[in-house]
Amino acid sequence: MQSQRVAVIGSGAVGSYYGARLAQAGHDVHFLLRRDYQSVATGGLHCTSPQGDFALTTPAIACTPQEIGPVDWVVCALKSTSINAVPDLVGPCIGPHTRILVLMNGLGLEERFGDWFGRERIFGGMAFTCVNRGEPGHVHHLAYGAVTVGHLLNDPAEVDRALALWAPARVDFSGVLSLRRARWEKLCWNIPFNGFCVAAGGVTTDIVVNDPDLRAGARATMEEVVAAGNADLESRDEPLRLDGPTVIETMFRLTDSMGPYRPSTMIDYVEGNPMEVAAIFTAPLARARELNLHTPRLATLTALLQQYDRNRTAQSG
């Protein structure tokens, strides 16, 4: 595949890291920057990684999406709390043949992109990684890094196009047959672990998996998410389902091996940043309710996190 013109919208840790990997692979990557613009303009973009540190000394950067203009691929790595800014931030980069990879957390985001830009060009990416922002212009890739990608209409030929973009990059990138199933599968981890790590006062995942009662709570919550996901997939006539016992065992084995991992929502919580409650919790709960499912654990956890958001607004208001 020839070099593609790529816009990275939302250059936090995830966007910067994966965008840098695409640039490293020879693509023409343009980063939309805000906080780090000046630092990157003068010092470049630096990544530390267990796979070897690397840097982009003169990356193409922009302050507005209009400066970037239409591209072959948009990689949108905004936080889902900024979902309503997508038309303004992504729109100027869309041409007739632009494809969009939604590299964000939560349920239903690709559908929103589809409404704005047309469903046939929308992909969703699930990033299983631990990356943090460091000083301005610095990103620390700490562990993992795999990405799975699906197409909003589950078109295998389109998934292949995404795989082709990423083939030269040093990223473990693979396709899924059902984007919706992959989203629910990721939620099977994010809801219990992001949720309980916040609800236990801002703790790491080892605290949750090593306390028998918190572990049982996380497991019961995960069972509800599996049930909700399967009911949702069934309602959409998707042929694939989540295999509950396998998913649950895999998620806990993975988490047991992670050590003191900080889920993104927990980081947001302890750092006082907006938490992705709507996309990760409220949207799946709303879908479960539309399907008349009883998901009391999910409901309680969601209500607690929504209340934390309100407490903060009250404190800062």
Place this chain on the structure above:
Amino acid sequence: MQSQRVAVIGSGAVGSYYGARLAQAGHDVHFLLRRDYQSVATGGLHCTSPQGDFALTTPAIACTPQEIGPVDWVVCALKSTSINAVPDLVGPCIGPHTRILVLMNGLGLEERFGDWFGRERIFGGMAFTCVNRGEPGHVHHLAYGAVTVGHLLNDPAEVDRALALWAPARVDFSGVLSLRRARWEKLCWNIPFNGFCVAAGGVTTDIVVNDPDLRAGARATMEEVVAAGNADLESRDEPLRLDGPTVIETMFRLTDSMGPYRPSTMIDYVEGNPMEVAAIFTAPLARARELNLHTPRLATLTALLQQYDRNRTAQSG
């Protein structure tokens, strides 16, 4: 009844308020003070109350229980987090005929007192009240105030003796036939409301009852407490049970009428003081487990509160 010699051990808001009511009624009340000793010595003990403000200008106060010595009645209103200090703080006030009213929150405290001092002299009091400490020497009685009392061996003649002590006092004081049942009934409120008000980030009860999902979570937790209480009462061959639907409806109607009430554990949480997790949560959960009951809501809530305590220790350590 002639005037009784009373020692109030633990002169926080509850101890000071009820001790002042006994003194106001003509009993010879001795307050063991720590924080407020100097203020009360010079300025007296002042109570504001919707029933009318009142003050003890020269209350009998002490810095050590040895100064008080044996009394007719000990009213112990220590926080349950100080339970292990009871032999040292209460012991010097015990004579051959002393009776002890345990005016504290939680399950199993009277049994500890019984082990230390003999079961026949132990009573438990459940205070349904809202009192706060103000400036040193000042207590604010805001609302409610009823106390129910039971005897550890459920001896009705002993309950009558407690009622006689309190008869002249301006306190709505009544006896119960089963102390253990009364403790569980109070836990039916304390566990869900103290628990969720902390778990939702330190909020008032109106937040919990007005959010449909938090309300449902509190209700499901209360149902587990009712079931655990009844299994415990059955295991002890107590003739009385909790009537679940009535208890639950009563507790919610009461709480709906309370407005923005701050449960004691929530106050401890937001003020950074030790929370009564062991007595209010851990002990009932342990009892449910001994009885092989499945109480997942109680288990999760207890684990979250235990974790908050650990987080604090980690922060202050």
